[in-house]
Every structure is written in structure tokens, then in C-alpha cells.
Amino acid sequence: MSSILIRNGHLIDPAAGLDAPKDILLKDGRVAEIAGPGKIKPGNGVGSDVQVLDATGLTVAPGLIDIHVHLREPGQAHKETIATGTAAAAAGGFTAVAAMPNTNPVNDSPEITRWMLSPDRGACVRVYPIGAATRGSKGEQINDFAALKAAGAVAVTDDGHPILKDNIMRETLASAARVGLSVIQHAEDTRMTQGASMNAGPMAFKLGLRGMPAEAESGLVERDIRLVTELKDSRVHLHVAHTSTAAAVAAVRKARRNGLRVTCEVAPHHFLLTQEHVGLYNTNAKMNPPLRSAADRDAMIEGILDGVVDAIATDHAPHAVHEKEVEFEHAPNGITGLETALGLCLRWLHKEWKLPLGRVLSLLSAQPAALLGLKGRGTLAVGSFADVVVFDPKAEWTYHAKETRSKAHNTPFDGWTMQGKVRWTISEGRIAYAATTPQ
Amino acid sequence: MNATSSPPARRQIQTPQPPTSSFPYNPGSLLSVMDLDLPAISQLLARAAALESQDPLTRDRILLKRRIALLFYESSTRTRTSFELAAKSLGADTTLVSSLSSSIEKGETLKDTGLTLRALGAEAIIIRHNSSGAPWLLEQETRLPILNAGDGMHEHPTQALLDLRTILTHLDLSSKTVIPSEARAASAAEGSAVSSSTLSGVTVTIVGDILHSRVARSNMLLLPRLGARVILCGPTQLLPDSAANAGPGISVERDFEAALRQSQVVMMLRIQAERLAGLQIDLGQYKDAYQLTGQRLAAHAPKALVMHPGPIIRGLELTAGVADGPQSAILEQVRHGVAIRMAVVERALTAQPKEGRA
Numbered sequence: 001m002s003s004i005l006i007r008n009g010h011l012i013d014p015a016a017g018l019d020a021p022k023d024i025l026l027k028d029g030r031v032a033e034i035a036g037p038g039k040i041k042p043g044n045g046v047g048s049d050v051q052v053l054d055a056t057g058l059t060v061a062p063g064l065i066d067i068h069v070h071l072r073e074p075g076q077a078h079k080e081t082i083a084t085g086t087a088a089a090a091a092g093g094f095t096a097v098a099a100m101p102n103t104n105p106v107n108d109s110p111e112i113t114r115w116m117l118s119p120d121r122g123a124c125v126r127v128y129p130i131g132a133a134t135r136g137s138k139g140e141q142i143n144d145f146a147a148l149k150a151a152g153a154v155a156v157t158d159d160g161h162p163i164l165k166d167n168i169m170r171e172t173l174a175s176a177a178r179v180g181l182s183v184i185q186h187a188e189d190t191r192m193t194q195g196a197s198m199n200a201g202p203m204a205f206k207l208g209l210r211g212m213p214a215e216a217e218s219g220l221v222e223r224d225i226r227l228v229t230e231l232k233d234s235r236v237h238l239h240v241a242h243t244s245t246a247a248a249v250a251a252v253r254k255a256r257r258n259g260l261r262v263t264c265e266v267a268p269h270h271f272l273l274t275q276e277h278v279g280l281y282n283t284n285a286k287m288n289p290p291l292r293s294a295a296d297r298d299a300m301i302e303g304i305l306d307g308v309v310d311a312i313a314t315d316h317a318p319h320a321v322h323e324k325e326v327e328f329e330h331a332p333n334g335i336t337g338l339e340t341a342l343g344l345c346l347r348w349l350h351k352e353w354k355l356p357l358g359r360v361l362s363l364l365s366a367q368p369a370a371l372l373g374l375k376g377r378g379t380l381a382v383g384s385f386a387d388v389v390v391f392d393p394k395a396e397w398t399y400h401a402k403e404t405r406s407k408a409h410n411t412p413f414d415g416w417t418m419q420g421k422v423r424w425t426i427s428e429g430r431i432a433y434a435a436t437t438p439q
Numbered sequence: 440m441n442a443t444s445s446p447p448a449r450r451q452i453q454t455p456q457p458p459t460s461s462f463p464y465n466p467g468s469l470l471s472v473m474d475l476d477l478p479a480i481s482q483l484l485a486r487a488a489a490l491e492s493q494d495p496l497t498r499d500r501i502l503l504k505r506r507i508a509l510l511f512y513e514s515s516t517r518t519r520t521s522f523e524l525a526a527k528s529l530g531a532d533t534t535l536v537s538s539l540s541s542s543i544e545k546g547e548t549l550k551d552t553g554l555t556l557r558a559l560g561a562e563a564i565i566i567r568h569n570s571s572g573a574p575w576l577l578e579q580e581t582r583l584p585i586l587n588a589g590d591g592m593h594e595h596p597t598q599a600l601l602d603l604r605t606i607l608t609h610l611d612l613s614s615k616t617v618i619p620s621e622a623r624a625a626s627a628a629e630g631s632a633v634s635s636s637t638l639s640g641v642t643v644t645i646v647g648d649i650l651h652s653r654v655a656r657s658n659m660l661l662l663p664r665l666g667a668r669v670i671l672c673g674p675t676q677l678l679p680d681s682a683a684n685a686g687p688g689i690s691v692e693r694d695f696e697a698a699l700r701q702s703q704v705v706m707m708l709r710i711q712a713e714r715l716a717g718l719q720i721d722l723g724q725y726k727d728a729y730q731l732t733g734q735r736l737a738a739h740a741p742k743a744l745v746m747h748p749g750p751i752i753r754g755l756e757l758t759a760g761v762a763d764g765p766q767s768a769i770l771e772q773v774r775h776g777v778a779i780r781m782a783v784v785e786r787a788l789t790a791q792p793k794e795g796r797a
Contacts, residue, residue: 194716194717202681205681207593208571208591208592208593273455274457279458279460280460281572294454322548326548327570328572348455352452353452
């Protein structure tokens with residue numbers, strides 16, 4: 001395998017507390033050496049086959065990690081494939097993505113998990129399947145978590161079919177803890193959201209749409225935290241997916257103060273947009289959880305700034321164009337997110353709201369890696385995987401959905417100004433994405 | 440700048456602003472009552488009056504042989520018939536496509552049905568749909584003039600316009616009161632331009648199933664712009680508190696009789712059983728609290744105008760005696776529907792693009 005030497009860049013590795021001009025040598029899929037600019041010479045084991053990337057003026061950071069994506073395979077290849085979804089990931093600076101199990105069939109078995117991980121899928125960055133918590137995600141019968149883990153699953157969830165029954169959720173948390181897996185809950189009490197297609201409130205009333213109350217999210221988060229408390233087992237890890245309400249963030253904050261292992265993620269659209277962005281039935285602003293009130297959105301920003309939020313995750317949810325060109329209440333939930341996450345985080349979290357660059361990158365790499373226990377990821381420490389993103393932190397650019405590498409175009413961020421342009425994404429020592437040379 | 444004496448300003452957080460709407464794309468469309476400014480409303484009312492009194496033999500030259508499609512995904516008596524009569528009165532050819540006898544049954548999407556109608560030569564589409572927002576989708580995909588004949592729980596703009604016309608024909612301009620009797624100060628307000636104070640001093644109470652009512656939404660957005668006060672009245676299940684935030688001039692009153700005492704106009708609504716989605720309503724309790732009876736009317740609003748968009752369920756939201764009584768304007772509303780829809784259909788096919796718009 002060839003080597004890559006990235007020269008003259010500014011290296012930021014939040015996990016190692018590194019923020020300095022450094023050269024970095026990648027060899028055999030691993031980080032081989034880090035040294036001051038110009039210090040890595042061909043004599044140091046760098047052969048003639050070394051590819052040199054000039055990162056002058058660029059930031060070199062651990063490849064980004066998205067712990068919440070929908071790659072749609074198996075079963076819905078018209079929306080996205082593992083190959084196209086991971087190509088979009090690479091273009092967005094991501095080197096690892098965790099794929100939700102709401103595929104068709106549901107990923108509730110080692111066979112499907114292994115099928116997703118097969119080289120035949122053509123993934124261009126690392127895929128981590130997340131297994132279904134219950135058989136067919138029906139919330140009744142708990143899967144064999146040890147077998148799922150052995151096949152490569154890194155967590156369990158029923159995602160869009162949240163586990164409502166207390167006893168099933170309790171058993172899921174306990175069983176997952178025994179094999180060292182996290183339980184991810186899409187917190188939505190679906191008994192309160194039947195037929196609803198946006199956030200409950202004045203906007204839903206005005207548009208004549210049925211609304212999902214914030215309590216449907218926060219109530220289930222509180223229930224789950226109660227179950228974690230009752231289990232009294234420090235191995236139990238509850239991760240709240242795509243937190244969208246102030247009350248849910250408050251519940252997580254309180255659980256953490258009480259010493260519980262409860263974590264949460266926030267999606268860029270939930271810290272940027274509100275229910276007002278639904279406008280006049282824009283189906284590209286329809287997702288679940290829905291865009292909430294301005295107060296909820298502000299609580300997401302506050303949670304990120306004060307550290308209660310552990311990760312930024314996109315909930316990348318591709319759909320075919322024709323599936324979104326329908327009546328709002330019939331449109332499927334979800335938007336794409338892999339290509340816009342870094343640009344939005346730098347434009348808003350960093351530039352506008354002054355979150356230090358290292359912390360932004362940590363939320364997008366080191367913290368999600370730690371959260372799911374992804375060994376050797378989310379850091380550039382010598383010996384870890386050669387997962388690297390090289391980007392121009394100052395570059396402003398405009399996102400055009402039609403140029404996406406995803407199969408899908410369903411994004412509310414088409415035409416938005418982004419900051420931070422990815423130049424190279426390197427996955428396990430291989431260039432997975434290279435921007436066309438700027439003119 | 441003196442930085443020492445003043446405390447540090449609380450940091451204002453900048454956040455992305457919602458995009459501005461590009462609807463309606465077609466100047467002839469009527470998707471929402473909010474598409475119309477006051478001059479446009481005045482113009483429609485004036486045209487309604489003029490068209491209504493015009494000789495039918497010259498009126499049918501206005502849109503002679505123009506093609507208008509009626510696309511109905513829900514059953515309808517009043518709206519469909521009056522739109523059809525209105526279009527035909529102006530000489531247009533109409534064709535009805537209903538969801539139960541078309542390719543919609545075979546799974547054709549709204550977009551494809553709209554494009555098909557356009558390809559067939561439809562110059563405007565009148566749509567009634569069970570999903571809120573459907574007319575916006577249809578306009579976006581076809582760019583034709585789209586007339587919203589009721590979308591889900593959202594809006595029914597022509598109903599609000601005909602309700603406005605009904606109220607105006609009963610409005611005594613000098614005293615600013617609504618007079619229910621036929622011997623009114625004959626349509627003093629009718630045909631004259633409306634302003635933001637035309638209905639000042641007039642309180643309109645909308646009663647019943649507000650949550651599921653597109654008629655309520657269109658009226659609560661339209662009438663306050665002419666100065667009226669709108670009171671929404673009903674049980675919490677059918678009227679969330681947040682309804683008061685839908686726009687200016689709207690308030691919520693749970694006590695029907697208290698609302699009646701303030702009202703010059705009472706609009707009764709049907710409970711929309713087809714949209715209750717599992718909601719359980721105790722009809723006995725509902726009638727006790729919200730049925731408009733002759734006794735209630737006489738005791739609390741003996742001079743109010745009683746309106747109802749139909750269909751009425753006699754013995755539920757109002758008694759037969761009230762529906763047929765001297766204060767009722769229910770059938771008059773239906774008559775105004777044809778006149779208003781003539782004006783709206785005419786506008787659909789003759790409107791000029793506003794300046795600065797493509």
C-alpha cells in the first residue's frame with residue numbers, strides 16, 4: 001500500500017490536544033508519523049511511492065464521523081446505495097458513518113450486517129452498521145446482540161420505530177450493556193404523533209397540519225432515563241438520537257449531572273432551522289423529529305456551546321425526487337446531510353457563534369468515536385486509522401444540491417453559503433475524495 | 440467609544456432566516472386569502488357585483504371557450520356546483536375530474552394529474568383536496584392559475600370572500616352594525632372599496648370544530664384585515680389555545696354564551712367527523728355547550744347574523760329552527776358564492792403579472 005505525506009498543513013487533533021503546524025505521514029492505512037513542518041524526510045521510511053499532498057493554508061484533522069445516517073441498503077437502492085451514500089460522506093469530509101437499521105429488510109441479523117459490510121457494496125469510507133434492537137424493529141422480541149456485535153454492529157436501535165414498552169426497553173438497555181453496546185433511541189412517543197407531519201404549535205395550526213408535540217420527544221427521553229436510573233448498571237449507555245426539543249436536552253443534562261451514561265446528538269437542521277422554514281409546505285423541510293420552535297432551536301445551540309451535546313450527527317435521509325414531490329403530509333421524512341454538515345458547522349457554530357474550531361471538529365470526530373467506542377478513529381494519534389480530512393477553513397462556497405454525490409437532492413440547504421471547503425478526504429490511507437482544483 | 444462605563448451587551452445570536460415565499464407563481468392564482476391585498480379584495484367584490492347584474496348573454500363572452508378544469512379529491516355540493524356555474528356563466532368550458540372516477544384511483548400523483556390537465560389544454564385548475572397545501576404543490580408543478588376550493592384543514596379562500604360579501608350586504612355603514620333582516624340598509628357597503636376599517640366594531644364569532652376547519656382559517660385571516668374582531672369558540676379538543684396566535688385580531692373564548700353576547704355575526708361550523716382521526720367527542724356534552732338554539736340566540740344575540748358554510752347538520756351544531764329562522768343567512772351565503780366565484784375565475788384568466796415579477 002502506498003504512503004501519503006501531508007505537508008505544511010495546520011493539524012488539529014482534539015483528542016490528542018494538538019493544534020499546530022505539522023506534517024503527517026500515512027502508511028499502510030495507519031498514521032505512521034507526525035512531525036514539525038519539513039521534518040519527515042524520505043529517509044524516514046518514506047519510499048519513492050509516497051504521494052505528497054500540499055496542505056499549505058489548510059487544516060488537517062481526523063476524518064469526520066457521522067453516527068446517524070441512512071444508507072438505504074438493502075432494499076431501497078432507488079434512494080441511495082452504500083456506494084453513493086459513502087461517496088457523499090467522503091465529499092463532506094466524513095471517513096466513517098454509522099448506518100441505521102431501517103432498511104428493507106430491517107438489519108436485525110448478522111447476515112444483513114455482514115452483507116452491508118461486504119466489499120461488494122463499494123463503500124468508499126468506513127461503514128459501521130447499527131443493528132435493530134428488536135426483531136423487525138417491531139418492539140416485541142429482542143435480537144441477539146452478541147451475534148450482531150460479532151458481525152460488526154456498533155450499537156442497537158429501532159430508530160424510527162421507538163421502543164415504547166417499558167419492559168422491552170429495559171431489557172434492551174440491560175442486554176446491550178452486557179455485550180458492551182450502546183442503545184440509541186429515536187425518542188418519539190408515536191402514540192402522540194399519529195398522522196402528524198410537523199411540530200405542533202401555531203405554525204402547524206396555521207398550515208392545517210397535524211402536529212407532533214415536543215412532549216412526545218421529551219416524555220420518552222425522560223422515560224428512558226428513568227429506566228437507566230432503575231437499572232443501576234454503569235455499563236448501560238443510552239444515546240438519544242437527533243435531540244430536537246429544549247426539554248429533551250434539559251433531561252439529558254440532568255441525567256448527566258446524576259452521573260448516568262446518557263449522551264445525545266443534534267443534527268445541523270435542528271440547531272439552524274425552525275418550523276417557520278416549512279414555509280408553504282416545503283417537503284425538504286419535513287423530517288422526523290420535525291423542525292421545532294425558535295426556543296427549541298436556541299436550546300440546541302446552547303446545548304452544543306455548553307457541552308451537553310456529545311456529537312453532531314446529520315440523520316442523512318435520502319429520498320428520490322419524486323417521493324418528495326407530493327402533498328406535504330404524504331412526503332417521507334428526512335433530508336440529506338453528509339455534504340453540508342461541515343460547511344454549516346463552520347459557518348454557524350464556529351464563525352457565527354464562536355465555538356472554537358477544535359471543539360467543532362471534536363463534535364464531528366473524537367466525541368462520536370468515543371461515544372460508540374470506535375477504536376482507532378476520531379484521532380490522528382500515531383497508529384490510529386489513516387482517516388483524515390484536509391480542508392480550507394476560511395473558504396466560503398455555495399452548496400448546490402444538483403452537484404451532490406448522493407442519489408438524493410432533498411435538502412433545505414440548497415443554495416446556502418457554507419464555510420470550510422474539503423480538499424481531500426482520506427479513508428484508511430486511501431484518497432476517497434479530492435476536490436477539483438480551484439480555478 | 441466609551442467601553443468602560445456600559446455593561447457588556449447581551450450577545451444577540453444571529454440565526455438563519457426563513458426563506459421568503461415565491462408563491463403564488465401565477466398572478467391569477469388564489470391559494471390563500473393572504474394572496475389578496477385590500478385593493479385586490481375590493482376589485483373582486485366590485486367584479487362580483489358587476490358580473491352578477493350583467494346580462495347573461497353578454498357575460499358569457501368574457502371567457503368564451505376558455506378551458507377550466509375542476510379537480511376534486513373530496514366530495515362537494517356547494518363549492519363544486521357554484522364554481523362550475525360561475526365558470527359556465529362566463530362562457531368557459533369546464534371539465535370535472537374527481538378522484539373516484541379517474542387515474543387518481545390508479546395511483547397517479549397530483550403532479551402528474553396536474554401536468555396531464557395542462558397538456559389537455561386546461562388554462563386554470565380549480566382544486567379541492569383533502570391534504571393541506573395541495574394547491575401550492577399543484578401551482579409549483581404546473582404554474583397555471585390555481586384556485587383553491589378547499590385544501591384539507593387549511594384554507595378555503597372563496598368561502599371567506601363570499602362570507603365577507605354576505606356580511607357586507609348586511610352592514611349598515613352609518614351605524615357600523617350588522618342588520619340581519621332582509622329590510623337592511625340595502626347593501627350600502629356592497630360594491631364599495633374595502634379598507635382596514637370597513638368592519639371595525641364588528642365582532643365575528645366562529646364556533647365549533649375550528650381545528651379541522653379551512654373555513655375558519657380563511658375567515659380568521661381575512662376578516663381582521665378589514666377591522667373585524669374574530670372570536671374563536673369551542674372545546675379545547677377542537678380549538679387549541681395556539682389558534683389565537685394564527686394572526687392579529689383573533690382571540691379564543693371557551694364560553695359560547697359570553698362569545699354570543701359580543702357578536703354581531705355568528706359562524707357555526709360542522710364537526711368534521713371525517714377528520715377527527717380518533718378524537719372522541721361527546722356529542723351530548725358538545726351540544727349542551729355549543730349548539731346554537733333558538734333560546735340561546737334570543738337570550739344572547741337576538742340581532743346577530745347567523746352564518747354556516749354548510750353542509751349543516753341540523754340538530755347538532757344548530758337547531759333546525761335557527762337554520763331556517765329570520766337571523767339565518769345560510770342560503771344567502773350560497774347565492775353569494777356564485778358571484779364571488781365568477782369574479783375569482785375571471786381574475787384567474789385575466790390577471791396581469793405584477794411589476795417586477797416574471
